[in-house]
Amino acid sequence: MILTGMIVAALVAVYVLTALWQGYRLGVTFQQAVLYLPLKLVFRISDGRIRIARQADAPVIYAISHQSRLDPALMLALLPDDTLHILDEESATSSWLEPFRTLARTISFNASHVFVSRRLVRHLKGKGRLAVYFPQTVEPDPKSFRLFRAVARIAVTAGADIVAIHVGGSRHLPMSLAPEAEAPRRWLPKLTIAALEPISLDSSIVRPGRAPTTSSNALFDRVAEARVAASVPRSLFAAVSGAARLYGPERTVVEDGLTGPLSYRDMLIAARVLGARFASVSSGGEAVGLMLPNSVGLVTSFVGLQSAGCVATMINYTAGPANVTAAIRSGAVRIVVSSRAFVDKAQLADIVAAIEGAGARFLWLEDVRPSVTAFEKASAALLWRWPVTPVKPSAPGAILFTSGSDSRPKGVVLTHENLLSNTAQIEARIVFTPADTLLNVLPAFHSYGLTGGTILPLVYGVRLYLYPSPLHFKQIPETAAKVKPTITFATDTFLSAYARTADDGDFASLRLVVAGAEPLQAETRRIWRERFGADIVEGYGLTEASPVVALNTRTHSRQGSVGRLLPGIRSRIEPVDGIEDGGRLWISGPNVMRGYISTRGAENVTPPPDGWHDTGDVVAFDREGYLTIRGRARRFAKIAGEMVSLGAVELLVQRLWPEERHAAVAVPDRKRGEKVVVLTTNTAAEKSELRAFGKASGVAELIVPDTIITVDAIPLLGSGKVDYVTARRIAMESLGIDKTT
Template identity: 50%
Template sequence: MILASSIALGIVAAYLAVAILQIVRLRLGFRQALLYVPLKLVYRIRDRKVRAARAVQTPVIYAITHQSRLDPALMLSLLPEDTLHILDDESARSPWLEPWRALARTIVFKAEHVFVSRRLVRVLKGRGRLAVYLPDTIEPDTKTYRLFRAVARIALRADAKVVPIFVGEARYLPFSRSRATDGRRRLFPRLSVNTLEPITIAELMALSIKQPARASNALFDRLAEARLAAPDPKRSLFLALRDAAFRYGPHHPIVESFEQAESGRMHATLSYRQLFVGARTFGHRFASVTAPGEAVGVLLPNTADMVVSLLALWSGDRVAAMIKPETQSAGITTAIRTALVRTVVSSRSFIANAGLSQAVEAAEKGGAKFVWLEDVRKNITIAEKLVAAALWWWPVHMRQEAATPAAILFTSGREADPKAVVLSHANLLANARQLEARLSIGLDDSLLNLLPVSRTFSLTGGIVLPLLAGARLLLDREALGSQREAAIAAKIRPSIILGNDTSLAAHGRLAENFNLSGLRFAMVGTGTVDDETRRIWRERFGARIVEGFGLTEAAPVVSINTATHNREGTAGRLLPGMRMKLEPVSGIPQAGRLLIQGPNLMLGYMRASQPGVLQALGDGWHDTGDIVDVDREGFLTVMGRAGRIASVGGEIVSLDAVEALACQLWPDGQHAAIAVPDKHKGEQVTLVTTADEPDLLRQFGRLAGASDRLIPHDIITIADLPRLDSGRIDYAAVRQMALQRLGIVAAA
């Protein structure tokens, strides 16, 4: 009896000691601490930001993303006791929540009066606090979005500060409010209470570039930023994807690959565990011929082996240098030397089937040696396989840092030599999570990636995003928009397709005889989408095409249209966590040169003039070189590159749009639109083309209803356009040629 009493007293003393610790740490009330302790111990809650949130001066609104039925108990335990909590009907009536409801004032949510009631404004103006639980929805419908409007209106009227709160991992609790397909339920996930600095709605609205933003949009974006703050920002790509494997289940099928082989069609499906086993096996082999932090070239098609190889490099703290196979030989040699690539991972069958022997020679000329996956696979021992199977979740290189380089992508821009854009683990993860905070994607989705992984959007949106979100990744080695490829898409029934206008237009034409039911949307990675392509997809598939704006330096997505915020003809709204500003451009009063800042912004450049030297961003802002217009709701309209715009008689003409018009008439031709001096109108547009009948363009433009501004003043026909080593058009050489032909060299 004495022993039992002693044990009981010891337990009570320990419980009280932990409660007192929370009182000291977080400034909780005594009753709050008593009820918080079991939650703290069971879910190992990270709560270091709570104390600052409690200390915010009134009036204040705590805007909580309501993910699970545990959220009210947690918030009633942590927020100041004088906070008025507006609960949903279930939380207001649940018997098990009664002890927590007694900690503070609560009222039941009623849509017809809560968010229009003057009482709440009076509560706030009387130096009060509100806790509002908003639905956990990434793309809210019109009815749900009214809640954001109402809360924003109350905060604006009361001039109250808003503190967003997001409980990380709460959506995976057994009593989550989310769909079962959003993630595997776990009994005891480790929770984290994430908050952002207090700010008023008026201050958020004032961040808009031109006119003040809408209050509801400002609040919606702020809560999305709190969602981004939930994951640990110090996790590397390998560790973050490993976390996803544990979250969704090691045996969850995650990668499905289709390949054409001599024996017929090959189909491989990998679970998370199989993916990581392969990565650890390959990772040891790659580590034996490279050093930590070294750039390793990747020249592979869209297959499961490519995903395994990327994960293997990240597991060993190697940097994946993504080589574009279509780049001309001189460009590949320069890229290899610029990034100091000494080893390239590739496949003999891919090189042979794609006819890339010249690319191999160019890489070897730059000083690189090849590691062939066929050889790696053949030489793997049974012992290596057993170790990889037993320790699949362990990285090859134990020290994993988010701020270190993860990938190098090559972009030529308009320069003579390619630039190497260096992206960190944090950059790629941030952009994938920014997309995840804007687009609804989860376990019941399957994403078909039609873009080569050497493109940044394919790497982030087509590899990292689905692996992070648990969506099945579908890869086709020969994703060329062919009849066969369209048939594959109909067979595997993806819910999301990632491609460009060319591949999506091909699907629209070829898939009319196939069933693509279940397709929700397509994401466009490069270029603009033709109106006809958009119409076909809407009418034939009932799916929307998600357009946006991006650049390699931003890993790459900057803005995007969504179901909630969508406006055709624009590049969508800025991703959460990003900031922008416009620098005035002479002659374009309604727009400006776009500068951006955000967690997805690159580490810096490597240039051919200084191989291997990282040139970091100076003040954290990056000049995109694009001229954009931004409306009150934050939608970006990209008018063109700073060097790809002509001012004709005071009117702005996009040279890219002129080229697009020529491509519609002559899709197989080569076209370059440039601006040349004109003494009467300042500038005129000249089209240099390989087409034989230039006069047809003027007739075609009028019949197509194109603006007169898009009809070039002069059209010059040549046999072939000069190109850079990267394969892109050399616009400087084209302009010089046109000036000579037009006899205005002196005016240049």
């Protein structure tokens, strides 16, 4: 008995001393530390940033994303004990939370407490602290969003700062507030508490580096930023491997029409086998080319390159031999992973010759498969959770080349952190769940197809169906009818083409259609809404931003805009001569590239100056922060000293002839410096009709082009964007203008 008593006393002493240490470390009371310590040990909580919240000067509102029933317990144990917590009715009465509720004042959440706000304003003006728990969904409905408006009004009236807090990982606890179909449960996930610096909503509305917005939107954005900040930095392989553990190794994650479905475990086993082979023929951190269509083979090869610690260099096999040669040389690529069957079917003999001529050799997947030994398979089956060569999140993960729609493609180096930050930013705006199936037709050599169409579903447990080419306008609707996807990403050009060949029921399963890479035409939006019952969400991005910068969502959407900036992205507008309504957009954020390849290889880059990237786009923000693209800075013509947006010209022509495709380019003109030429597929196009429509629309006379050229098809890049370099060449040849002009 004496020995037992001594052991118990020793354990109690250790517990008390540890609690005292935790109290000193975090600045909490002894009672708080005693109750917090078991949670700290069980969930291995990363809590270093909670000091930011505790040290915030009153008056302050803690804006907490309420993911699980555990969140109030953590906040009661960690926030200053003079904080008034507004709890939901279950948390306010739950018996297991009773010890935690003794740590601070609490009131039960209901409409009268939240929306009749004078009591809360008085509390804050008296140098008080308030903890408010916001809905866990990233797309709150209008009723739920009322809470953001109410709290924003209280904060502005009381002059209170906002500290946004998010408990990363609690969404997957057994006591999660999210439906289990959307958030698979784990008993002991590691939790990370993210707390952002205090900021007033008045300054948030016009704070440097952000677009102007309303106070409620500023509060909503701050909560979303905390969600992104809770993401733990990791490599691409670690993110996919972690998703396998979270969503289940046997869960089907990727599928195509030839290979069939593959589970996380099987995909990672195949990636481990390939990763070992890739590592044996390359050096650490080397850029290795990947030239494959959308397929299971592409995914296993990409993840295999990440396992090997290689930098996946995505080869745009539609860019032509000259551009591919330049890509191989600038990336210092010695090895290109590809498939003979694909090369033969796609008739890429000239691309193969260009790659070999640039000094690279091919590693054919057909040669790897039969040579895999039983030992390699067994080893991969045991070690599939771990990479062959671990890398840091800050290391280069992929090299992509810009579309080259109006200039020569540039090599963009994106780190693991860049790519995963962008997936987290997107996931903080749009709901993705394991119940979704994503149909991806966009090639992985395009950043939209790689991040949104490949990496994001792998990381968030979305079932991914890959289709090899976006140009199969008839087969893709038929595939959608069989696969029944809930999400798809595409460009306006492709969406318009699919609608022309699809039956009304082919896309009936879709709940989310995201359009990017080029402006979404009103006619495309109308057709998809009327025929398929699908509202298209338009976004904006660029390769250098991994790629998504702004996005419309169910909660925040404005037709004609590309939405609001994603969480964590800062912006500034620089004036452009001749343009009053808008300016040149610069951006900064965790998703902005490491830099352009400047000499040879992924380690030799030209980084953005001070982390700021010049997008080259002329844009405007409205008072609520919605972004409208006026056009590329290069996509303006200077006519008699006046700046004319070629994008605005295209929109005018598209409104007149919505069933056809058009492209506006600028060519030299002796009298006025430049003139605008429209290429159109409308064989009946008449200048007089366009002139009359422009006058009736009230646009400036300069906007209406006086030269129209009819073509069989508008030249496109492999990504679906208009190839303006080729379009301009066609216009100049048609008009007999010297190409050197």
